[in-house]
Structures are given as structure tokens and as C-alpha cells.
Amino acid sequence: MTPTRWQGQPWLEIVVPARNEAARLPTGLAELCAKAASLPPGVAIIVVDSASADSTAAIAQRWPHGRVPVRLVRCARPGKGAAVRAGLLATTAPYIGFCDADMATDLSALDVALERLAAGQPMILGSRSHPESDVEDRHSAVRRAGAAVFRAMARRVAPGVGDTQCGFKFFAGPLARMAASSLTSSGFAFDIELIARCMQLGAEPVEVPVRWRDVGGSTFSVWRHSMPAFAEVAAIWWTIKGPSACQLAPLDASRLMQLWPPANGAPLGPDAAGEHAAVAG
Numbered sequence: 001m002t003p004t005r006w007q008g009q010p011w012l013e014i015v016v017p018a019r020n021e022a023a024r025l026p027t028g029l030a031e032l033c034a035k036a037a038s039l040p041p042g043v044a045i046i047v048v049d050s051a052s053a054d055s056t057a058a059i060a061q062r063w064p065h066g067r068v069p070v071r072l073v074r075c076a077r078p079g080k081g082a083a084v085r086a087g088l089l090a091t092t093a094p095y096i097g098f099c100d101a102d103m104a105t106d107l108s109a110l111d112v113a114l115e116r117l118a119a120g121q122p123m124i125l126g127s128r129s130h131p132e133s134d135v136e137d138r139h140s141a142v143r144r145a146g147a148a149v150f151r152a153m154a155r156r157v158a159p160g161v162g163d164t165q166c167g168f169k170f171f172a173g174p175l176a177r178m179a180a181s182s183l184t185s186s187g188f189a190f191d192i193e194l195i196a197r198c199m200q201l202g203a204e205p206v207e208v209p210v211r212w213r214d215v216g217g218s219t220f221s222v223w224r225h226s227m228p229a230f231a232e233v234a235a236i237w238w239t240i241k242g243p244s245a246c247q248l249a250p251l252d253a254s255r256l257m258q259l260w261p262p263a264n265g266a267p268l269g270p271d272a273a274g275e276h277a278a279v280a281g
Helices: 023-038 056-061 080-089 109-118 143-158 173-181 190-200 224-242 253-259 269-279
Strands: 012-018 043-050 071-077 095-099 121-127 132-137 168-172 206-207 211-213
Touching: 012 023, 012 080, 023 043, 023 056, 043 056, 043 080, 056 071, 071 080, 071 206, 080 095, 080 173, 080 190, 095 109, 109 121, 109 168, 109 206, 121 190, 143 190, 143 224, 168 173, 168 190, 190 206, 190 224, 206 224
Parallel strands: 012 043, 012 095, 043 071, 121 206, 132 211
Antiparallel strands: 095 168, 121 168
């Protein structure tokens, strides 16, 4: 018997950026749908096809109907940052976030992220640097050294954040949509700008531990992408911190809290989701 697809307004939307992910997307999407189906009804998934040359879009478009709806958003502009921005701006839910197509971050972290959001913390970041994280890292010494330099640069833009690049981040919807609307970065370093813009809006980043495994098939190349990534961080610093930087007006915390569920740790119900989404609009 086919599970009934829930037709109401979602309370949680999860964005999956994907570029040429036909090999890894089916397994990752199945894992994500299974996890989402274990939550209260009202979770939706958005796959953003970032100018793929393979069957990535077709996989998302033809995904079997079930309790958790999966929809496709096309992004003609390549780059993970451009894809995530398009996905976040396509959401309407009070809670939103994104994770990588390979599901390298164990989805048990989603329970923790939702608890923190329900407690009133608007920006939850999966962190491989957290002392309680369990990380399986098969990267080369060269890549690890480059990552250390990258983290040092990232802290200049997003101070206090130990891991800006873990592909598992969840937010209060109004906060992330406002931050994403001003996002200029389209490449691998976009996370830094997204975090920094959320901080500009008054949100404190909260890092949570994750179980993370290195999944083969990543498109990142140390030799091809390191210098562009470092240049992108420098450009982000100039945009966010430089002399001509434009500061975003902080969100009114009281209004932002009206868009959330009560801070009692309970998940947002379908009826409340529709009410909050209407306020957000």
C-alpha cells in the first residue's frame, strides 16, 4: 500500500543541492525520506538541480510519491552556493535547512537541530569540530592542511564558528530566507557568507555534534578548487567586513519568535505551520 502524501503546509523543508549527483542522489534521498517520514507529518524535501549534465533532475522529478513530498527546483547557475540560495528562497516553512546529497552527516543530528530550533535558537550548524563529534576522515594530508588554512580565514568572517563547511545547517525560516536573499557567493565558500549574514541579523550560531563519514564521489578537488575557494573567502570578507560593507538591519527578535512554535521542545504541528507561514508571507 502506498503511503499517503501529506498535502498541507510544511512545517519543515529540507534543501538538497545537487550537481551531477545521479550516482549518489538515490541512496541519499532514500535515507532522507526515511528520516523525514519518522517525523510528524508536514516535512518536505526540495532537490535543487544545479545545472547538472546527468540525470540528477530526472531522479528528483520522478521520485515515487510517498508521505514525504519531493520536489525539484532548477538552478541554471552552477555552484553549490547558488543552488542552496535558490532552494532556501523556494521555501515557506517556519523551519528550513539543507544537507548534502551524499548524506555524509548522519541524520540523527536532525533531531538535535529541531530541538534547538524549538528552544528558540535560530541557527543550528552541524560541526565536525565539536568535541563530541564522530568523524571518519579519509582526506589526504594536503587537503587537511588546506582545510586548516581555510578555517583560519573563515573565522575572520564568522568568528567563533569552528566548522563553517559541514553540509548540515538548519535555521528559523524567516532568518535564513532574509540572509539568503542577500547572498552573493555561489561557490564552496558560500556557507561562510550565509552564517555571517545570519549573524548580522542578530542570530547566534549554535554548533552541534555530528556523526560524519567521508563518502566517495565528492566533486571538490584540492588542486582545482582551493585557490578559487580562498579567493571567495577574501571576497566575502570584503563584502561583509570591508570598508564599504553594507550592514543588514537586525531582525526584530519578538517578531521572529512569533514565526516559531512554542519553545517547549514539541515539533511544530500542521495547523500551526499554516498559521506561521501566513505570518511570514
